[in-house]
Amino acid sequence: MAQSVLWVATRKGTFKVEKRGGRWQAALSGHAGTGVNYVAREPKTNRLWALLGHGHWGAKLSVSDDGGATWRDHTTQIKFPDGARYIGQDMFEDSTSDFGVGWKIVTRKATVQKLWVIGFGGDGAIWVGTIPGGLFVSRDGGASFELNRPLWNHESRGGDLFSGDGTGETKWFGTPASEGGEFAPGLHSICVNPRDPKHVLVAVSTAGVIETRDGGATWRPRNKGMSMDHHPDPNAEWGHDTHLIEQCAGAPEHVWQQNHAGVFYSDNGAESWRKVSAPDVGVHFGFPISADAHNGRSAWLVPGRGDNQRTAIDGGLFVARTDDGGASWRQLRQGLPQECAYDIVYRHALDNRDGLVAFGSTTGNLYISEDRGERWSAVSHNLPPVYAVRFG
């Protein structure tokens, strides 16, 4: 087996983590001072892709073809096509409101606020999710990227706004917690079925899980069995605040989901979901989830204390793992701080591969385990806020 490398995307650059001299060590790979939302290796070409968010200069794709020694802006950048619009909400001063402000529905021109996630299909397709919630695909190795219009124009978000005003109603809420504080839903999860590259699951906050079985020509919601507590109808078809979905590579009918409203699991390819939260052991709220590549019933997550705090629970950091499809969860604390730890782990900042598990927090702590999470060691306590970790 090749030596594992962990790629770490942070608010201030991309880091490469390797085991040298018996110790995992982090080193700056590139993008010093620049926000990096995600970094991953393209399996077919070994190219590294980093999704950058410059504070001043916008969202950029960056690539490396030499293992992260050098990086350059990709020759093609992702852009919304002319005429792409979406329905959002704008705040306005409202003296009749107790809060002094109101919200109005507006239709906005789309520009890329954030490149959030990249995924790779077995057919060589490269998929990228953005805020606002766009899905772009390249079928020529990245030479060009095209907005997936069937999803962008989906009836659930108001229909085709390229050619008219659509229905005027979106069921994709978006929250001001997203990039720029705008009400813009973001697409953060892309699961390409390893057995069928035309079968893709994506997830959007706050819309839910959406599936195509024809390579993106048609899309349908996959939210059956999910519930939410921020909607008058807990089981409504749309509006679910999925934080992340991950699919078991070796058994893709097993799909895991960390949601704002709990943890959900599907053993039928997201046809239906089952809530597998276990609040008694802290498993309910959080952002990341990582599915085992071989055993569909195994997954890891890093719980947080509810949506009103969003910190580690009671000052003790732990990872939870299930090996029985969520019927039971074990808290894995050995080697993790158990006093005055208030880290939160973002949705892409947990990953596993071949028994290795790693996660990084917004506090700049990076931990790795070589035994499926039983024991942890710190790689660094001083990284910039961690946005994503990916083995590759």
Added chain:
Amino acid sequence: MVQVHLTRHLFAFFPQLEGRALEVEASDVAGVVRALEALAPGIGFYVCDERGRLRPHVNVFIGNSMVRDRRQLSDALAPGDTVSILQALSGG
């Protein structure tokens, strides 16, 4: 011709422009961005979004005055003007 002054931050991404006296032929700010794009492909998408609007945290000055039209970049230029493209500071 107009003189163009760029924040040094942009030289990190477009080192070919560093140390050069940038003079371009342009009658408005949009023309400056087009001319820069010809000199350094990609720089236009650093300064503007895909709709051609100035990014929110970018300021452009003609002389010492900030441009008025951030959407179309239609502020007119006269020969000899100096255009500065700078990062906007939001305080802090």
